[in-house]
Amino acid sequence: MRAETLEVLKAHSNRSKARLSSLMNLPIEHSAKGAEIIDENGQAYLDFGGFGVFILGHRHPRVVAAVKAQVDCMPMSSRTLVNPVLASASKKLVDICPKTLEYAFFTNSGAESTELALKLARANGCEHIIAVTGSYHGKSLGALSVTHRDEFRAPFMPLFSNVEFVERDNLSALEAAFKKCGGKVAFIAEPVQGEGGVYTLGYEFLHKAKSLCTQSKGIFICDEIQSGLARTGSMWAIDKFAITPDVMLVGKGLSGGVVPCAAVVATEAAFAPLNQDFMLHSSTFGGSPIALAAAEATIDVLVNEQVAARAKVLGDQIAARLNQIVTTYNQSHQDQIIIRAEGLLIGIDVQTPSRAGQLTLSLLSQHVLTSHSLSNASTVRLTPCAFLSEQQLVHLYDAFANALNKI
Secondary structure: HHHHHHHHHHHOOOOOHHHHHHOOOOEEEEEEOEEEEEEEEOEEEEEEOHHOOOOOOOOOHHHHHHHHHHHOOOOOOOOOOOHHHHHHHHHHHHHOOOOOOEEEEEEOHHHHHHHHHHHHHOOOOOOOEEEEEOOOOOHHHHHHHHHOOOOHHHHHHOOOEEEEEEOOOOOOHHHHHHHHHOOOOOEOOEEEEEOOOOOEOOOOHHHHHHHHHHHHOOOOOEEEOOOOOOOOOOOOHHHHOOOOEEEEOHHHHHOOOOOEEEEEEEOOOHHHHHHOOOOOOOOOOOHHHHHHHHHHHHHHHHHOOOHHHHHHHHHHHHHHHHHHHHHHHHHHHHOOOOOEEEEEEEEEEOOHHHHHHHHHHHHHHHEOOOOOOOOOOOEEEEEEOOOOOOOHHHHHHHHHHHHHEEE
């Protein structure tokens, strides 16, 4: 079955991806539950990958039940009549967001949310956008324009011409960029850069960006697609900075790992163009009742089961143990492997892309799945769910120690 599946994928889906899957000898996934994925032969894999989607694990029963109930009622909206699930989901989302973020627009993906945020910035008179080195905001044309990695951008140039990139945490470069742009400026950043290798932006840097946005009467866009919804140990990573953005991007964990769902939340002032004319932006499938049912159930679980607190405790525990293993390894190998972590967003920086590939393959051979970092090929990421058993943690630690010794 595996060979036949790969041949069909190679012929009709994507040749290069199928070729890589064959080269890595990747198994065929069959089912998933909690922190584990089961392949076609019944082998379980500990899922520390998933790119931040599975904060609740796979198939959380409350989310699955909510989606099933909505499918039995009305899975898709007419887009003409009033959608009550949209009303309840919008309120439930803004209720857990930083204060003054009062309006929600649901999308299907993080990249779509980035596109809408950029449109809101433009509709509010921001002709220039400032982004940060190491950033990743998606691969659609607008999102790619504020994503920093040249390898993703080069084939699609020219992108937006009014984007300035500033070095992460460089205050003088930030001030110079605002001065160069002039007028209203939109600033977009991830408080914790996930695809950038798990780098947390500096407190002073983000506060300066917020201040400069306010002075220019511009828009501060906070990308919480990967860092939000309890992933970094608080409901939103920006909470630790005591900053309220004008626009915030939500995704990944909002689906509960069951149905794709993302969103943009904004202040009344930033959302004003859409409040004045709802036809300025629309999405046929964005905000579908089944996605919203998943989002509502996910938020209930996040709040009721105190997932952010769980992520903080569990993330600290994992990072501490990995650091112990790395310290021993570095001392004996005179190496510089580094662990960077915020809650359950954990980066293992092994210094080169080839070593990151070795670590990934070695962990895979021990049935541990990881995430690569799209804007930092030297860093392997762990983005597990918040519900892990002690046995699963021991499996991770043993596999990691064994993998390091094979680099």
